[in-house]
Amino acid sequence: MASEAKYDGKAAQAVDQEASPGPPEYDSAVVQDENTYAFDDSRKLGVTSTVFIILNKMIGTGIFSTPSGIFAATGSVGVCLFLWIIGGILTFAGLSVFLEFGLAIPRSGGEKNYLERVYRRPKYVATCVLAAQMLLLGFSSGNSLAFGRYVLYASGSTAPDGWAARGIAIACVTFAVGLHATLPKWGIRLFNVLGVFKVIILLFIVFSGFAALAGHRRVENPRNFDNAFRLEKGEGYGGGGAYAYSTALLRIIYSYKGWENANYVLGEIKNPRKTLALAAPLAVGGTTILYVLANVAYFAAIPKEELAGSEVIVAGVFFKNVFGDSAGARSLPAFVALSNLGNVLAVSFAHSRLNQEFAKEGLLPWSRFWASNKPFNAPATALFLHWLITVIVLVAPPAGPAYNFITDLYTYPGAWINGFVVAGLIYLHYSKREQWESPWHTYLPISILYLLANMFLALVPFIPPDGDWNAEGYPYYVFPVVGVGVLLLGVFYWACWYKIWPHIGKYKIVSERHFDPAGVEHVRYVKQYTHGAAVDHDQPEGSARRRK
Numbered sequence: 357m358a359s360e361a362k363y364d365g366k367a368a369q370a371v372d373q374e375a376s377p378g379p380p381e382y383d384s385a386v387v388q389d390e391n392t393y394a395f396d397d398s399r400k401l402g403v404t405s406t407v408f409i410i411l412n413k414m415i416g417t418g419i420f421s422t423p424s425g426i427f428a429a430t431g432s433v434g435v436c437l438f439l440w441i442i443g444g445i446l447t448f449a450g451l452s453v454f455l456e457f458g459l460a461i462p463r464s465g466g467e468k469n470y471l472e473r474v475y476r477r478p479k480y481v482a483t484c485v486l487a488a489q490m491l492l493l494g495f496s497s498g499n500s501l502a503f504g505r506y507v508l509y510a511s512g513s514t515a516p517d518g519w520a521a522r523g524i525a526i527a528c529v530t531f532a533v534g535l536h537a538t539l540p541k542w543g544i545r546l547f548n549v550l551g552v553f554k555v556i557i558l559l560f561i562v563f564s565g566f567a568a569l570a571g572h573r574r575v576e577n578p579r580n581f582d583n584a585f586r587l588e589k590g591e592g593y594g595g596g597g598a599y600a601y602s603t604a605l606l607r608i609i610y611s612y613k614g615w616e617n618a619n620y621v622l623g624e625i626k627n628p629r630k631t632l633a634l635a636a637p638l639a640v641g642g643t644t645i646l647y648v649l650a651n652v653a654y655f656a657a658i659p660k661e662e663l664a665g666s667e668v669i670v671a672g673v674f675f676k677n678v679f680g681d682s683a684g685a686r687s688l689p690a691f692v693a694l695s696n697l698g699n700v701l702a703v704s705f706a707h708s709r710l711n712q713e714f715a716k717e718g719l720l721p722w723s724r725f726w727a728s729n730k731p732f733n734a735p736a737t738a739l740f741l742h743w744l745i746t747v748i749v750l751v752a753p754p755a756g757p758a759y760n761f762i763t764d765l766y767t768y769p770g771a772w773i774n775g776f777v778v779a780g781l782i783y784l785h786y787s788k789r790e791q792w793e794s795p796w797h798t799y800l801p802i803s804i805l806y807l808l809a810n811m812f813l814a815l816v817p818f819i820p821p822d823g824d825w826n827a828e829g830y831p832y833y834v835f836p837v838v839g840v841g842v843l844l845l846g847v848f849y850w851a852c853w854y855k856i857w858p859h860i861g862k863y864k865i866v867s868e869r870h871f872d873p874a875g876v877e878h879v880r881y882v883k884q885y886t887h888g889a890a891v892d893h894d895q896p897e898g899s900a901r902r903r904k
Contacts, residue, residue, distance in 0.1 A: 401625045405548060409706065414640070415554045423650075423670050424668075427660070431590065434584035442608075449806040453806055455796045457470040459632065475780065488842050493765065496699075496707075497529075500750065506668075506690070508520060509686075510672075532701045533739045536734060537740075550694060554694075564679075574679070578655070578660065580659075595822055597819075599832060602817050615636065662677075671689065672689040707742050709735060765835045771813035778810065782803050864884050
């Protein structure tokens with residue numbers, strides 16, 4: 357990787373007018389006692405667990421389900437493989453950016469901390485926009501739906517994205533959330549085990565692909581590698597133009613998503629600087645190699661038209677073409693379903709912590725409720741919020757193909773967020789007054805590459821495709837419009853939370869920031885009343901008091 361680690365023993369600290377050695381005092385402000393909601397060391401993640409939490413989110417439904425839609429969009433075997441390699445390169449670029457931020461600001465929250473560090477004007481607007489994206493679009497719906505489809509396929513059913521698959525998907529996410537809420541240690545242990553398991557499944561597909569290339573398959577040679585870079589237009593694939601390439605790359609980015617997963621739970625990682633710098637590149641590098649080889653395997657055994665039409669269950673079609681349609685061969689998709697379950701466990705673990713982080717800081721309505729660790733010392737209410745959004749997204753689309761829409765909607769707003777994150781890092785590097793330092797340094801060409809890629813992914817989906825505008829079963833502009841709409845909803849919430857409601861309630865929102873002896877920054881948003889004082893029951897739990 358083109359970035360280098362520079363361990364000089366100093367953690368970067370935000371240079372902010374609001375930062376101070378201790379908690380600042382505000383006249384007539386209602387604040388909360390400090391409550392970090394910390395976990396003891398026995399519950400923290402080491403290198404192995406950190407690798408697996410990244411693997412569990414990266415190796416989920418994507419590599420077992422998206423290759424069909426990617427080929428359908430491009431119509432070229434060679435271009436598909438090239439895009440997967442580009443996806444790996446962009447993932448390493450993004451990893452470098454996030455490592456620099458994460459090792460400089462080693463606490464849970466991921467992009468939230470990074471945007472807050474850079475975009476301090478208008479106050480808190482970046483935080484509210486990210487909160488809207490993470491809360492409303494940080495769901496496990498695509499992974500859960502793929503779990504349901506593979507369970508049905510393993511049972512012999514070839515039913516499409518219908519209510520049966522969605523019912524199984526709801527059961528899947530309910531199990532994952534329930535386990536994390538009641539038996540948090542067992543939740544971590546299970547996604548560690550499934551992390552090993554899904555790597556084995558992916559390796560099995562890779563080696564089965566080598567066998568298929570050697571002629572060991574139950575179908576005729578699809579000859580997909582003849583004139584591999586030829587752009588074709590056939591039944592269900594090719595001819596989509598720039599829009600198709602942008603959606604193909606979005607689905608590849610979806611398959612790689614998870615490399616940033618550990619940044620969401622830095623507060624629960626042992627020695628995060630050392631652990632993350634080792635675990636993240638190890639997980640991402642290994643996954644990139646496996647992804648490219650898995651796609652070679654699919655093309656070695658599945659004819660083009662069948663691949664384009666296989667939708668979510670592309671790995672199931674691969675197993676059928678290589679091993680036949682016996683009961684034993686049909687059981688293989690069940691193992692892919694277990695892999696998807698591991699992904700749902702990892703996503704729900706990470707996103708619930710991010711939801712709790714927003715609540716701990718008093719950003720959400722009824723923050724005391726959403727920030728609670730009761731009754732099992734786990735973020736049960738934040739997990740419930742993740743479950744609720746996931747179920748709504750599962751049942752909202754009409755019956756029919758929903759997987760591509762869900763994954764596109766999940767991935768698209770991230771292009772905007774990541775674009776602003778990397779633009780902010782470029783600004784920090786070249787603004788002397790910011791005095792930015794980090795144990796990790798990302799070189800400018802890497803940052804520019806990542807910025808341009810996210811601009812492409814954010815803007816091109818608005819360009820009409822060359823073919824049918826409703827080829828996926830819904831208008832092409834639905835997911836980018838909804839994605840941008842959610843981000844703008846964050847701006848609207850900011851206007852209400854920071855401007856309108858304080859004006860009505862005769863108070864203003866201020867942030868209380870200080871660094872503890874370990875150098876970790878703590879932030880809470882509190883209400884400073886201009887006339888009289890009242891207890892702010894929306895703050896995280898702890899004894900409220902009036903600061904005079």
